[in-house]
Amino acid sequence: MNILKLSLRNTSRNKQRAAVTILSMAFACSMMILFSSMMAGMVVGSERQVVEMNMGDIQIHPHGYLDDPDIYNRIHHSQAILTQLQNMGINASPRLYAFGLMATHATSSGASLRGIDLHREKRVTKLYQHVAKGSWLDEAKPKAVVLGKKMAATLGVDIGDELIFIGQSADGFMANDIFTVGGILKSVSDGIDRSGVFMLMPTFRTLMAIPEGVHEIILRKPNPHSDLSRLTEQIKQLVPQYEVKNWKQLMPVVARMLETADAQTMIMLTITYIAVASIILNAMLMTVFERMHEFGIMKAIGVRPWQIVQMIFAETIIQALIASAIALMLGWWVSDYFAVHGIDMSIIMDGSVSIGGLAFDPVWYTYITQGVLLTPIAFLIIIALLAVVYPAWKAAWVNPIDAIHYQ
C-alpha cells in the first residue's frame, strides 16, 4: 500500500517527465491500434468483397461446368435443392450464365450474362447495395440490365442508354434483343467489372431459350461463425450428383492471401511493436537513471532492494495504464473514424487494384474488434514491464555511495 502511494507521488512529482513518457507510450500504442484495425479491415473487406458481392460461401455446379461453362450443362431440379437448403435454414440463390456480345451502335464488348433470381439473390449477396449509378434490377423493368463498371466505360453507356445483345441461344438460334442500362455497379471483381451483365432470370430464360435448369446455386453460411469446410461436406452429401465447392476452393489465390494476411499482420505488428518497445525502453531508462541519486538515498536510509523494484514496477504500471487509457480513446476514435469514412488510397493506387482477379476498393476501411483494441494495449503493458526490468534491477542493487554521487 505504501509502495503504491509512494509510486503515485513519484509519478506526479515530476509531471513533465511523466507526461512525456505517458504520451509517447500512448501515441505509439494508438498507432498500433490504428494499424491493427487497418490490417483487420483489409482481411474483412476482402473476404466480404469475395463472399458478399459475388461468390457466396459455397457454390453448387453441375460436374464439369467450372472447367467448361457449357450452356447445356445445368442443374435440373434446382427447385428441390433450394427448398431443401431452405429447410436447413440456409439462404441460397440460383443463377444462369451465358456469353455473347453487348453492342451499342458504335462499339461492342464481350458480355458474360448473369440471370439472377431477384428475391433470393438479395438474401445471399449484397450486390444490390453495390450500385454506383442508377438502380438494381427491378421486376417492373424486365429489359433493364445492370453492367460492370469497366464494361459500361468500354461501351460508353450511361443510365437509360440502349444496348443490343447478340449471342447464341440454347436452341441454336441467334439470341438478340434490345436492353436498357438500368444500373452500373461499383468495382466488384475483374470479371464482373469487365464483362458482367446482370438481368432478371425470366428475361434471361426467354432470351437464351432456357426454360428450366440453372448453372449455379450459391449459398451462404446460416451464421457467420459456422465452419465453412464442415458445411461444404454437409452440402456435398446433400447433392452428391453435383460439384460442391466453397469460395476458398474456388478462389485459392485470394483465400491463401487472406490466410497469410494474418501472418503478415503479425510480422508487421511485431516490427511496429519493436519500434514502440525501444521508445518505451528509452523512456523508462531515462526515468530511472535520472533518479539514481534519489534511489541511493532511499537505499542509504534502509529501503530494501526488493521494495525499490516493486516501486519502480508500480510506477511503470501506473504510467502504462494511463497511457493505455489515452491510447484506447485516441486509437479507438481514429480507427472508428476511418471505419466509417475510409482511407482513400485512390491517389496512390490509381483507381482500383485487383489481386487474383478480385478488385479491391481503393477506399480502405478499418475494422475494429476486441483483439484490435486490446492486443496493442496488452503488448504495451508487457513491453513497459520488460523494459523496466534492467533499470529496476540496476537501481535496486546499486551501491548507495555510488548512487548518491551518481551524476
Added chain:
Amino acid sequence: MRFYWILLGMMITTSAWAGDTRTSNILSEVDDLWRGKSSHAIATLNIQTQHYSRSMKLESWSKGKEKSLTKVLSPLREKGTMTLKSGNHIYTYLPKTDRTIRLSSGMMMSSWMGSHLTNDDLLKESRLEDDFDARISFEGERHGQDIIEFTLLPKEDAAVVWGKIVLEVEAKRHLPIKEVFYDEDMQVSRTFTFTGLKKLAGKIRPSVLHIAPADKPNEYTEFIFQELTLNIPISDSFFNKSALKRHQR
C-alpha cells in the same frame, strides 16, 4: 454464300502462290471454280448438334474476295438476319432489333448462325493464301479415284489456328473431294467433304459441303447449293454497311 467462300479460301490460290506453277495452277483452278468476279447463290444450311437440329435457307451475294452478304430467307424467326463481310469486318443486321452491329474480336471464335463454322472462318478463309504454303503431297489412286493431294502448312509468322490443312482434289476435273483441318497439335479438328456433283453456273461442281467436327461425332453442318450464278453485275455499294437496312425489304 459461305459455302463457296469456304471453298475459295480452302482452295487457296492466285498467282501469288509461290513455288511450283502446277500446284498454283490447280489450286487456282479450284478457286476459280467457285469464285468468279461476283456471285449470287441460294443454299440450304442444315445444322445437327447434340442439342438441336435446324435448317435454314440462305441467299448470298459476293464480289471479289473481300465482300459478301448473306441473308436468311427462312425460318421465319430469323428471316432477314444478314451477315456482311466487308474487308476486315463482319457486320450483323438483326431484324428483331433493327440494328446493325459490327462483331468485335471477342465474338470471332463463336459460332456463325449456330453452325460449326466460326465468324473467324468467314473472315480468314479468303486469306489462306497469305497464311499458308502449299505443295502436292500425293498423286495417284486413292479410294478408286485418281486424286491429287495438297498439304498446306502455315507460314512461319502467320497467326492461324490450324497446324495443317490437307486437301484432296480429283486429278482429272480438279474438283475438291475432301479437306481436313488439323489443329496445332496436328490432331484432326474438322473435315470438309464435297459431294453432290451437279451442274451449277454452267459447269459440274460439288453442291454439298459437309462439315464434321472431329470431337463431336454426331454433329455436322451441311451447305447444299440450290442455285449459283457467277459474274453477275453488282456494285460495291451493295456491300455497304449502310445498305443493310435497304436489303431488308
